[in-house]
Amino acid sequence: MSTATEAPEHAGRSYHHGDLRSALVCAAVARVEQVGAEHVSLRAVAAEVGVSPSAAYHHFADKDALLGEVAATGLHMLVESVGAEVAAIAGDTREAARLRFRAAGQAYVSFALSHPQLFRVAFSPYCLEHPGVPTTDDGSVPVLSELLNDLVSTGGMNADVRDDSEDVFVATLHGLATLALQGMIPAERVPQLLSKIEQLIGVDD
Amino acid sequence: MSTATEAPEHAGRSYHHGDLRSALVCAAVARVEQVGAEHVSLRAVAAEVGVSPSAAYHHFADKDALLGEVAATGLHMLVESVGAEVAAIAGDTREAARLRFRAAGQAYVSFALSHPQLFRVAFSPYCLEHPGVPTTDDGSVPVLSELLNDLVSTGGMNADVRDDSEDVFVATLHGLATLALQGMIPAERVPQLLSKIEQLIGVDD
DNA sequence: CCACGGAACTTGATGTTGTTCAGATTGACG
């Protein structure tokens, strides 16, 4: 995001770009957000950076590889966004843990709704073709995993409920975000459904 | 699906095709399933049907409009598939209703895993650009809606739990399917998670 | 029975796209 055209010393004008790779990814992210991944052209991205189309092939095997990087970036931003909202709520109390849980759900859906195209490409086949997906460690999202640990340790959730609930919670959140994005669930129902989910999953009152 | 190249009388060889529109959609569906929506070309679809590329423009405004029809077809097939599995289980008992519920969940995820590209395009921006999405009536999927009514009327679910649970159930199913498709949830955990969902949502034992 | 109008499709052309490759340019290192 911040690695756009700010090359170390010689910004822009020299023959060598300095950090073309991240500049291309950054421009591609912007373009994806504007027109959607399926309408992004390699040439347009290269032109925006001020470089010939073939320059991209020294950093990416494919157009798909570039989009793969965009997908990975999208996932990263999603996790960062959720993490930031969660981290903003401090405290060891059960109440704080419950607020963090709530904030995580809202942040996940909010990100999807405010970055629809990026969210979509993050869960498209592109990110499978590329390694370096930063969210999955043992197959689950670290932020949400810690979140549940938090709830358990503060007594906001039963420990035996936890393990199965994690994947269910992630799945529900993701489904909610996707369907809201698609317009199949009205956005104004989302908060209500989020609290319903908390209730079902067993976040104790 | 069955409206491929079987024109009413004069099949195939005449100048006029008979039912080019559905033939194109059908071929496009096949091609999407093979290579994914982002790698489908209008020309290849037209060639498969045995028609010049520009012929498609008499039936669709755009390549995107054709893919929109593919998306709608995908949604339709998904609903049909779930509906068929549910309808295969007869009976008015609470037990039967519970089995139907279980079958619906499995069918939903199974469809996603066995038609990954079609499932993806069905929930891509393409289907927004096109009317005629057959799944949503008041915003929810009819099959699943009836399913829950079923459960309630046979005593398998509390009536007051129903309304909120519907969207949550759909969202969870959809999230589960998407994440399994993405490899973020191992496919072998899906049945376990499905029963967990039933339990959480309040399908009485 | 026949001309005619319109719908369905083709041909040919245009501009854009992804991709490749031979060569020009550069900074770093000896």
Add this chain to the structure above:
DNA sequence: CGTCAATCTGAACAACATCAAGTTCCGTGG
């Protein structure tokens, strides 16, 4: 100061979406 590898350019190519103009077909009214 010269060499070298990394980086970028430019021109080229095939495939692509799209469109305008022409061609073939079918049904319909005279």
